[in-house]
Amino acid sequence: MLQKKRRFKANQSQEADGLKVAVYVVEQGGDWEARISLNMAVDQLWWTGRETNVPGWNRQPADRIVLLSRSLPLGWAVKLATACRFTGKMQHWDEAAWSRGAAALLKAEIRAEQAAGGGRGRDWPFEEVEMYRLVGAKGYGGGEEGSVDWGDGRSEWTGEWMNEHGNERTNARVDRRISEKADERVNGRRNERESEWTGGRMYGHGNERTNARVDRREELAAGADRLAEALAGRSLLQGEAEALVAEQLPELAGNWLAAAQLAYLQGRLRLEAAVCGTAGAALGLRRREVLRCLRCGSVPTGRTACAACGLAGCAYCEACLALGRSRACALLLRSAPLPAVRCTAGVAPTVTARRWGLSAAQAAAAAAALGFLAEPRKRSAAGGPERFLLWAVTGAGKTEITFPLLEAALAAGGRALIATPRRDVVLELAPRLAKAFPADVPAVLYGGSEDRWSRSRITLATTHQLLRFNQAFDLVIIDEIDAFPYHNDPMLAYAARQVCKPEGAFIYLSATPPVELQRLARFGRLPHARVPVRFHGYPLPVPRHVQMQPLNRCLKQGRLPKRLLQALQHSIDRKAQIFLFVSRIAHIDGLLLLLRRMYPNLTIEGTSSKDPARAGKVLEFREGTISLLVTTTILERGVTVPHSDVFILDADSGLFDEAALVQMAGRAGRSKDDPAGNVIFASAEWSRSQRAAISQIRRMNAMARRQGYFKS
Template sequence: MDWVSWTSGSGERSGGWPGQPAADKIVLLGKKIPLGQAAAWRDQFHSEWRFDRFSLEDWGRLLSAGASIARWEGAERLRGNSAGQRREQDKQGWGAGRDNREQDKKDWEMGFPVCLYDRRAGGHPRWRELCAPDMDGAQGVAEPGRMPAAREVARFAALTAGRSLLQPELRGLLEAQLPELAGSWRTLAQLAQLAGHAALMAGVAPAQTGRRRRFAGLLRGPALPRCRRCGSEVTRTAPCAGCGQSSCAYCEACLAMGRSRSCALLLRGSAVSGAAAGHAAPPAPADRQLDRWGLSPAQREAAAEALRFLAAPSAGRAATAAAESASSSARPPAAPSAVPVRPARFLLWAVTGAGKTEMIFPLLAHVLEAGGRALVATPRRDVVLELAPRLAKVFPEQQMSVLYGGSEDRWTPANLVLSTTHQLLRFHQAFDLVIIDELDAFPYHNDPMLAYAAEACCKDSGHFIFLSATPPKKLQRDAAAGRCGVAKVPARFHGHPLPVPKRTSFPGTDENISRKRLPSNLITELERSLQRDAQIFLFISRIQQIPPLLALLRSKLPGVRIEGTSSQDGERADKVLAFRSRAIRILITTTILERGVTVPRSDVYILDADSGLFDEASLVQMAGRAGRSMEDPTGRVFFFSRQANSAQRGAIRQIKQMNRIALSKGYLKVV
């Protein structure tokens, strides 16, 4: 396609695209060159007056210099090899040292699989062809029989829409879904790009070298290349078999999902078409959409607010529509835009135990029933596994895929996707609705890579909903300033207020351990909890405190089964089960159990609540373990600490404030 267009010249007369300049010289890259590498060269390439006189060997050397004219000039000077020139280069600081230069020299002596076509040398309409020894040349490249049919390109484009895939992932997807086309992926990917259905690029892109960037570089040091898949800065290089370079940059941040590097091909499909609003009848009013879900009044009001947010066009939608109408039908459609347009955002701030899962059902239904695609992402695999059967039951007619490391649904096409946050790296502009659950939980918290991935997988015209009991301060500020929509669910589903933590003074766990003593106020409260038949979460700040504290407590409370667990405990799941079934009565734990675990009739003790390792969100989450069940809706929560600090005060303030809002809205049964 490209070959035909460039060799047939300009103007309607010869059948080329209008406005396409006639090419005089064409350099054809061989199949041995990785597509990602070729894409990187394409992005680096600028036309130069010197190219007119370039020989086949010159082209080979230019490409081995990364298609960078500056590096090529340096290499040419090095080829002169005189001592004077070398000193000159050392002064200019070109190259990264003698070893690299020797390697580069070897690289360009290996030669490159390229062909050079020259229209003028051949005499119109013939082209002179010069090829490196093991190249086949362009003969037959554009013959109809050798090109995949348009229908196959369309199938390829439909399959890769909404995806961001490295080459091995692309092949995996094709082998799973279109095995008959897997063999011609290379041609299909290029045709899809020419037709505007996909963008091909190198996995790692060089740093921007604009003027502004250079000035910034003076202050902050040189800019690093970036990974286009996950957005991280790339600091590592390694010798690479793919491109033969001695220092091929690769991304460490997303390495667990496959190696993104300078010569790796990254394919970004076009945005998934069929935005929800365009295709179906206007959705029913929020009230009627909510009737079937059996929500509590607090859940219902917040869900209605979120539905209104979904019904309003997203901020990005107007811009996208304008761009679509501007693109003319005479030209091939533009490749997916790189201009960032932020989808609209909404925070669903639901207290612990509010029943947030039920609230997302009407939101998903709203999008899915209008023909859209929806994603629920959560940082934790166990939440994915727990949620999957519930979603499957609520939406039996929807195609659903459940994604986590090693899941079998990896390449299953689906309208409803339930995923751990890392898996989002494989999507791009794929969803009309993205719901991120517990965005403040590890590993999403403060991870720019996952934030980047979450944003990239939502369509520009899509909607973003964050679900959290303890949203990060930044998001709270955005919501307060109106930069992001918000609805609070201040009451638990059972209509009882959140237990307010009681601060109690305490000499500190380490102090207790070294003196082999426990304060009587702690023992007294623990005995009260046991008497009222409560299960006891005992949170501590450091793993090393578990064994000595366990010994102390067992000696003080004989006959009570007490265990300890942490992230390093291989029997954690069994202990949590035994705790839930009341075989274990007191469970000493780190923040690993601060969320996700619900045990009826629980009291919560947080030792060293003034530790720097507990922030406000963490304290609210731990306190949220108490009073979760209808049978025991109150529960008791204690902050044992040497002193009050801002985290404890903030947590108590937040809990009291939610209770006040719940009371004023009439959500509480018991005052």
């Protein structure tokens, strides 16, 4: 018996690696449904309804099974299972009719594959459709026990005849050919097929596999429970799921696909093709199908011959290739979503301020957001979770404002996510969250994180990590929605929408929201709250303009303009840490040589996204070891240096939009001990972006003054 079990596992592994699955339709109590299978032995136990004393197993036997294919490319099988529509006439279908119906739904795929040189004959891939009845089932035709009504061969799946051309001559030829093929099958194997499905005909290996599975049914049900729990809220490719199982559930490592199949039959997991069509095939629509990557939402542009599924043209996604190849034959496992939780009541600003030590402006914004969370959730017109914008100036303390929101979500029994674009911001926020919520230490996710499979009620992640979740969270807080790489990246926007439960809530955080969100807020179409003042209660520093030639010309001449040098000297004299922003990495080295010659007693360094020592230099700058740091926009946000001034050279560059200028200016004046830091826009032209940035800063200051938030 041990030898037989080992043989079964080897066969199962081979099938899984081949990324081909079985697909069948099942009749139960007059209702039909289509299913795919990673392990048909599990489906056999499920649909026979045996061993009803084991929890987690189907207890109502099926009447009939029609096995359309034992080994179909995953993408094709998923489409077939989701696209077929069932009618009463199917009660009378024979193998030929089922074969034509299945082929019709995959007509586009079959044609494309044949055009690419694939295919294995005119009946491919449904040469071996097999029909089975179970104990107590009615006859195939719905009449006397054992009687068969083979029907007229007309398909009810699409309402069309199942040939390509639709003319009578072709109809007659196709019907005659399929009828002959069906007669040959029926005469040779009808008696075998009318034996019970549990007789082993389904697999070709007798009862050995099934008996082994029956003996382990309790263990398999327990394995399905553990796997479904570990995959809750996840969206993982097969390789990622295998890594999770190896680390978290090593006892399932040799047989986890069987557990996944049982969880799928139980409705607790969804088995998807990572790349699949999004047109209304299931609705019978005729518009052209569009392939999309279910992981990132992109439209795949690549096709290649695939040894795994055997197709000559297997589609794959290039947009998220760095996270593992998502392709039409790649298994994507997703958990079934759970209902979202909702906060029951808002909290008064004074209570919030006292609990978390918030300023009046912070507490008012938090109370408004809590009131939003307490409202009954409904699907928005855009078809996603409800959204709320928290528009807070740089240095307002957005992280602290989210603490009451996280507390409310956790108190209601929910799960919360904070997503931010950059790894360094994640690492900075992690200890602050752990200190604020010691009973729920957050799972911290970024590339190479050790917490990748950790489960916590609070998750802190870079936005790319969201691609591995699906409808997992009741509350999703997206920080810095205007920042790279989230801004203008449809893939990450798609990922953010996918991680929130349909009846959950989104909180957007930003000091410089995208124009579209600003417009929606202004016209009352987006619930929002503004925090127009920093936590210390002093105005935002308003930038001053200094006229200068383009930086590249200054570097060629070997000198900087006098007014800029005067402003720099003022910052040096007051011992400020100086951010000196430039628009291009190529300018950094030349500017360093010039500045070091002019200020030999000052510690001056430069850094950019290409600098491997960036993290160390930023740390030294924060600690005061470095006095002046020449940098690009990589430090425009997420870095707080208490006693600092900001200089932006070539501020009229097209690379510096309004949001970037506001964020860079926001590095100054963040400390209550030095709230009036200096900000200089140095440029040859007075650009629209500079005017807009200064206008936005002044508007926020005016709003804070009107609302009485400034310290007297």
